Each structure stands twice: as C-alpha cells, then as structure tokens.
Amino acid sequence: MDNEYALLLQRHGGEKNLLRNYRLHSRDLPKLKQDIETNIKVKQFLLDLTKNLPLPGEEDVSAYYQQNEDRFVLPEQIHAAHIVMRPNPAKPQVAYEEMKALRQRLLAGENFAALATEHSSCQDDGGDLGWFAAGKMAAGFDAVVFSMNVGEISPVFLTEFGFHIATVYDQKAKELQPLAAVRQEIVETLKTERGDDFIAAWVDEHKSKAVIQVEE
Known part of the structure; x- marks a missing residue:
C-alpha cells in the first residue's frame, strides 16, 4: 500500500496537491489509504481468480x-510543412501581401525550409509538421493540405492561427495493418x-x- 500511496503522491506533486485535487482534508487521509489498500486486495483477488484462464x-x-x-486500419497520412504569419489585426493586408511574395519565391524554386526558418511565426524545424492524419490540425488547415499533391505549393490561406503557405512532402494512403503487427x-x-x-x-x-x- 505504501508504494501505491507514494506513486499517487508523485503523480499529484505531493500530499498538499493531492488533497486539493481530490478536494479532501488531512483528516480524510486514513480513509484514502484504507481505500487504496482495499483496491490493491481486490485487484490481486481478481488476478488470482483469472490467472488460470x-x-x-x-x-x-x-x-x-x-x-x-x-x-486496425491506419488512416491516410501526409508529411507536410508550412509557413505561417500572424497578421496585425489592424493591418492584415500587410501580412497577406508578404505571404504572397514568399509564395512567388517558393514557386521560383527557393527552399521551403529556409524561407520558413527566416519568415515564419513558427520557425521550428523549418516549418516541418511531420506525419499526421486528418483531424490532428485545424479543420481549415486540413481542408487545404489533404487536397494537395506531393510537391505542390498551396495558395496563401487563412486559419485562426494566421496566413499560411503549405507544401506536402509525402503521402501515405490508408492501409490495413497486417495481423502480425x-x-x-x-x-x-x-x-x-x-x-x-x-x-x-x-x-x-x-x-x-x-x-x-x-x-x-
């Protein structure tokens, strides 16, 4: 029981936080410890009951x-990157024009990661978002990138996070995982x-x- 209680304290960051999170008082601790001990006994009883199945x-x-x-079907996934620019609410057109200019540079062959590192509001990993399935990003972002082909540069588009330009590096169609996996x-x-x-x-x-x- 002591080990279980120690783990509980660790998860909550100490006894004070534990009491606050469970809305308990210090006088409730003996009952809490008794409940933990009972749960341990019940779990062990159930394990013993089913161990020979x-x-x-x-x-x-x-x-x-x-x-x-x-x-066991893995959904369609894409490996994408983006450049995002958060506009000044008073002058959103300025950011939009800057993004349009960046898109022209990308279409002319400049490196996406390099421009993302230099200009994006989210510069980590050159704007690389890694692999993800639909539903992991904002709905407006998903709607654009999951309609794109590999290597395509998106138009400038707007989500709640700002103006974006996206590209898709690779795609994986949905697939059924083999039984062995x-x-x-x-x-x-x-x-x-x-x-x-x-x-x-x-x-x-x-x-x-x-x-x-x-x-x-």
Missing part, C-alpha cells in the same frame, strides 16, 4: 482480426474480455448463492 488461440486471434478490421494487441484485448466475462459470471453465481441475514 486459457490464453486466446490463433483461431481466436484471427477471427477477432477479421471481425474488427476497421479497428497487431497480434499482441488482440491477445491482450481477448484476455481482458475473457477475464471480465469470467468475473461477471463468478459474481452472478455467488450472488445467487448468497444468504442475506437481517438482524432485528
């Missing part, structure tokens, strides 16, 4: 994979499901056998 077989794993293929994940999922089912059945069985006595 058979592991999922290859047929089980294959069947789960085939029935849940959508879970997700096999262990499936095994763990099936083990959890079987354990939960076994525990639920065990509880139902013992509830039906329980004798409730009422003292007068």
